[in-house]
Structure formats: structure tokens, C-alpha cells
Amino acid sequence: MEDLTSCWDEIYKMLAIQLGEIQASFGRSRTVFEHIYKDNFLYYELEGYVSRTTLCFIFGEAKRSKTFIFAKKDCGCVQKTSYGLPCACIIATKSKGKFPIRLDDINPHWQRLSVCGEEDDYDLSIMDKWNDIQERLKKAPYKVKLHIKEAMRQLAFLEDTMLSPPPRKVVTKGAPKRVRSTPKEISTG
Numbered sequence: 001m002e003d004l005t006s007c008w009d010e011i012y013k014m015l016a017i018q019l020g021e022i023q024a025s026f027g028r029s030r031t032v033f034e035h036i037y038k039d040n041f042l043y044y045e046l047e048g049y050v051s052r053t054t055l056c057f058i059f060g061e062a063k064r065s066k067t068f069i070f071a072k073k074d075c076g077c078v079q080k081t082s083y084g085l086p087c088a089c090i091i092a093t094k095s096k097g098k099f100p101i102r103l104d105d106i107n108p109h110w111q112r113l114s115v116c117g118e119e120d121d122y123d124l125s126i127m128d129k130w131n132d133i134q135e136r137l138k139k140a141p142y143k144v145k146l147h148i149k150e151a152m153r154q155l156a157f158l159e160d161t162m163l164s165p166p167p168r169k170v171v172t173k174g175a176p177k178r179v180r181s182t183p184k185e186i187s188t189g
Helices: 002-031 041-046 052-066 078-083 088-097 127-139 142-156
Strands: none
Touching: 041 052, 041 088, 052 078, 052 088, 127 142
């Protein structure tokens, strides 16, 4: 019995340390913004709202989008479909237009910066925004009404995500294979 008690005590200590490390990481994500992101317009709206890991993923895709002339077919959109983060083709488009990456472009999972539900303590009301949406819905054309309805459905049912596995396997290692040409036959004629 003593062995089981000592094991539980050790497990508790390890979990307490890990929880402290996670909370410290989230605290740094809220307050510290690294220099590599500071002067870049892409990350302007993300400061303090997403984790450092998220920024690293996005930064990697931004570097990938600059390595060659980017076409959507070359992207594969793996990061978008698998993680819910902007992929290289989206980042390339935003860079070209000088638009920042918005919080709407990032899955809410990556925006969570607390473990214990600290955000749950705030009393948030959306009734004034809801009334604005209702007014806009009354005045909008039919297609816009459908778009607003779909956006509201996505907000209400987050578990019905649009994320899916990548459409094809993307080769991430090695150079593309060269096609060898066959030697022409020489005629002695």
C-alpha cells in the first residue's frame, strides 16, 4: 500500500510541475511578443491572442511561401486542413496584398491560452451584436442571408468543423525527381 501512495504522490508532483510549465507558457504567449514577429504586418492581429507554437507554425509556412513562386496547386494546404492554421498559399496571398492574418483565420483551439478556464469568469453578452446581425439580415439580399446563416451555423456548432485530411500526400523531403531523357539513336545511313 505504501508503494501505491508514493507513486500517486510522485505522479501528482509531476502533473503539478507540468501544469505550471503550461500556464507559464500561456502567460508568455499573452505578454511577450518575439522580435521576429514585431515588425511584420502578418502577425499584427495575433499578438497576445495565440500561442507561441501557433506563431512558429505560421512563421514556418510564411518562410515556405517565400521560397519559390507560389501556386495554390503546389501548397497542398496541409496546415489548413490538418491544423486549422493558414497554409503557405493563404499566407502568400495575404503577403502580396499586405493584409494581416486575422484571428478568424485560426482555429479556436490555437487561441486558447488558459488551462483552468479563466475566461469563463467573464460575463460576456452579444445581444447588441445579435441585434445588429438581425438588422443586417433583414436588409441583405438572399445570397448574403444564406452566407450569414452558414457563418452563424459554423459558430454555433464548432464540432462540425470544415477541417479534413489533405487531398493528396505532399512530398516534404528531397528534391523532385528528374525525368531522364533517352539517348537518340544515331543513324549511319
